[in-house]
Amino acid sequence: MTGSAALKIKTAHTAEIIISGTWKLRGRNDRPSAHIKKILAKGSIASVHIKANNLGAWDSSLINFLVKIFEALDAKNISVRMDEMPVGACRLVQLARTSEDAKVRPNGRARTGTVDFIKNIGTHCRDGAEQFAFFCGDLWRGTRDFIRGKTRIREEEFAVILQDVGVRALPIVTLISFLVGLIISFISILQLSKFGASIYVADLVGIAMMREMGCLMTGVIMSGRTGAAFAANIGAMVANDEVDALQTAGFSKVHFLVIPRVLALTMMMPLLCVFSSFVGVFGGLCSSMFMTKLTITQYCTQTANAVCIGDFCVGIVKSVFFGLLIASIGCSRGLRCGRSAEAVGLATTSAVVVSITAIIAADALFAVIFSMLNI
Amino acid sequence: MAPKIEVCDLSMSYGSYVVMRNVSFAVQRGEIFLIVGRSGCGKSTLLRHLLGLRRIGRRKVLYDGRDINQEISGGDFYGKKIGVLYQSGALWSSMTLAENVALPLEMHTAMEQDEIDEIVSLKLALVGLRGFGDFYPSEVSGGMKKRAGLARAMALDPEILFFDEPSAGLDPVSARRLDDLILELRDSLGITIVAVTHELASIFAIGTRMVYLDAESKTATAVGAPGELLETSKDKNVVAFLSRGET
Ligand SMILES: Nc1ncnc2c1ncn2[C@@H]1O[C@H](COP(=O)(O)OP(=O)(O)OP(=O)(O)O)[C@@H](O)[C@H]1O
Ligand SMILES: [Mg+2]
Numbered sequence: 101m102t103g104s105a106a107l108k109i110k111t112a113h114t115a116e117i118i119i120s121g122t123w124k125l126r127g128r129n130d131r132p133s134a135h136i137k138k139i140l141a142k143g144s145i146a147s148v149h150i151k152a153n154n155l156g157a158w159d160s161s162l163i164n165f166l167v168k169i170f171e172a173l174d175a176k177n178i179s180v181r182m183d184e185m186p187v188g189a190c191r192l193v194q195l196a197r198t199s200e201d202a203k204v205r206p207n208g209r210a211r212t213g214t215v216d217f218i219k220n221i222g223t224h225c226r227d228g229a230e231q232f233a234f235f236c237g238d239l240w241r242g243t244r245d246f247i248r249g250k251t252r253i254r255e256e257e258f259a260v261i262l263q264d265v266g267v268r269a270l271p272i273v274t275l276i277s278f279l280v281g282l283i284i285s286f287i288s289i290l291q292l293s294k295f296g297a298s299i300y301v302a303d304l305v306g307i308a309m310m311r312e313m314g315c316l317m318t319g320v321i322m323s324g325r326t327g328a329a330f331a332a333n334i335g336a337m338v339a340n341d342e343v344d345a346l347q348t349a350g351f352s353k354v355h356f357l358v359i360p361r362v363l364a365l366t367m368m369m370p371l372l373c374v375f376s377s378f379v380g381v382f383g384g385l386c387s388s389m390f391m392t393k394l395t396i397t398q399y400c401t402q403t404a405n406a407v408c409i410g411d412f413c414v415g416i417v418k419s420v421f422f423g424l425l426i427a428s429i430g431c432s433r434g435l436r437c438g439r440s441a442e443a444v445g446l447a448t449t450s451a452v453v454v455s456i457t458a459i460i461a462a463d464a465l466f467a468v469i470f471s472m473l474n475i
Numbered sequence: 476m477a478p479k480i481e482v483c484d485l486s487m488s489y490g491s492y493v494v495m496r497n498v499s500f501a502v503q504r505g506e507i508f509l510i511v512g513r514s515g516c517g518k519s520t521l522l523r524h525l526l527g528l529r530r531i532g533r534r535k536v537l538y539d540g541r542d543i544n545q546e547i548s549g550g551d552f553y554g555k556k557i558g559v560l561y562q563s564g565a566l567w568s569s570m571t572l573a574e575n576v577a578l579p580l581e582m583h584t585a586m587e588q589d590e591i592d593e594i595v596s597l598k599l600a601l602v603g604l605r606g607f608g609d610f611y612p613s614e615v616s617g618g619m620k621k622r623a624g625l626a627r628a629m630a631l632d633p634e635i636l637f638f639d640e641p642s643a644g645l646d647p648v649s650a651r652r653l654d655d656l657i658l659e660l661r662d663s664l665g666i667t668i669v670a671v672t673h674e675l676a677s678i679f680a681i682g683t684r685m686v687y688l689d690a691e692s693k694t695a696t697a698v699g700a701p702g703e704l705l706e707t708s709k710d711k712n713v714v715a716f717l718s719r720g721e722t
Binding site: 257336337340341342344345346347348349350351 | 523526528552553554555557558559561562563565566567568569578579582583624627
């Protein structure tokens with residue numbers, strides 16, 4: 101049993117559509133387009149009468165059919181009557197037809213070609229940079245007011261953020277740093293033992309962890325963990341009008357949301373970085389214990405001789421900067437979030453992508469600067 | 476005396492999408508002024524402009540005869556002069572209901588903690604939430620969030636209260652209670668109230684005057700007392716709205 105509609109041309113000016121059978125969304129029903137085409141092709145038809153004959157059960161598939169017929173014929177000024185159809189169907193068709201149209205879609209994401217796509221990326225980057233510059237200005241003013249003691253942050257909230265950014269991140273930082281140390285030493289031992297120089301594995305792991313990998317790995321972890329959390333948290337507040345509510349209650353969103361987060365991450369990053377460097381060295385130690393004849397004392401002495409205070413400071417300086425970068429990007433992406441669940445997801449994704457890219461680019465820049473300064 | 480709020484020829488848009496053009500009206504001191512219109516016509520958008528949350532041109536929105544941008548940079552506008560209840564309540568989700576109400580008091584007054592606590596429980600009691608102070612926003616219903624949002628909005632007894640659909644999502648008894656509270660706030664504290672609403676019962680019960688935003692012509696088509704507009708307006712959309720479409 102399926103829904104069928106038969107078209108009968110009665111005279112040169114009138115036609116009839118006879119609806120019969122069971123019209124269900126799950127069945128296969130006649131489509132309106134063929135009938136519409138025929139009626140329009142005839143050219144002279146001025147009125148169409150829709151009738152039911154042996155009409156069984158029906159649902160919105162029938163309403164859809166009728167609405168489509170109405171819309172197509174109305175546009176050509178052909179009158180449509182359906183007074184013999186079930187009353188319920190007539191009423192639903194009427195309701196569907198009286199709904200207002202959205203005239204233009206505001207700021208719609210237009211479906212576009214490749215050229216527009218590239219152009220959009222360009223505008224997107226420009227807008228992003230511009231807004232980030234404004235954000236940095238706000239952040240600078242906010243920090244200045246905070247340092248001068250004009251504003252204060254809520255201690256309880258700050259403590260919670262500090263704990264979340266610092267202590268709660270320890271397990272993952274430990275695991276990743278340990279493995280990174282292990283991997284570096286594993287690979288170096290394989291190469292260095294060819295020259296009988298496996299003792300230098302301690303130098304390699306030590307310098308790599310202190311100078312580069314400690315802060316870089318912490319940076320990547322914190323981008324994915326904390327930067328994303330900042331963006332999602334603030335983004336959800338924007339979507340729920342909470343940020344507007346802050347503003348209309350007389351609080352600055354920068355003081356309230358951004359400064360505690362930036363401060364917390366900037367404070368915690370160097371600590372995490374130092375911790376990560378030492379755990380990495382420990383990872384290196386573990387793997388050389390198994391793969392070489394080095395003793396713990398030999399390894400430690402070798403590390404201590406190889407790593408100078410400069411390497412240590414380089415790592416710390418970079419990690420402070422990375423902390424600032426990750427927190428600012430996370431917060432600014434959150435504040436720019438739209439008002440939907442989807443927008444929160446986008447804000448989070450972009451926070452992670454942008455901050456990982458930014459810290460790696462910054463790391464490269466630091467490498468150049470430090471080599472010019474001979475540190 | 477200058478009207479409490481004056482809107483002169485305000486146009487609103489999102490990007491290139493125009494929501495409303497050339498809206499003008501004035502809200503007098505001590506009025507309960509309603510912003511009404513069909514769903515999606517731009518009432519919340521108008522409210523956002525009145526609150527200064529979107530960029531506004533010079534001398535488009537005036538408070539006590541002063542430009543809104545001037546008021547905002549003056550510093551005493553938010554929190555002290557105006558209070559806002561958002562459509563969704565917009566409670567700060569990391570704080571309990573009591574902390575939500577207490578925060579403006581802590582930040583903008585020099586009151587002692589115990590006095591703040593007393594005022595917080597008073598405000599919560601006024602909106603029928605006695606004893607819910609320790610609940611987090613995620614632990615209460617939508618209607619309760621809204622009422623807590625109202626308690627927060629009136630924490631500092633501002634001169635003007637803005638409501639976005641105060642009674643949507645409330646049962647008839649609570650909605651009625653809320654209407655009574657709004658009238659009481661106006662009568663006893665002299666607060667000027669601007670509310671967006673759909674509720675016909677409230678429109679006629681509490682509205683001193685209203686502005687009707689028309690989605691078709693994208694402008695304000697009527698300003699006046701609801702009862703008078705129903706009888707005398709020649710605009711068929713206004714009459715249809717005020718008579719539940721029964722004309
Ligand atoms: N962020 C936005 N970006 C683009 N357009 C928007 C945005 N917010 C709202 N609009 C559009 O502006 C118009 C007015 O929206 P608004 O939220 O002000 O309606 P409203 O009158 O408050 O409706 P309701 O009574 O349903 O809350 C709508 O047509 C909507 O599509
Ligand atoms: Mg709204």
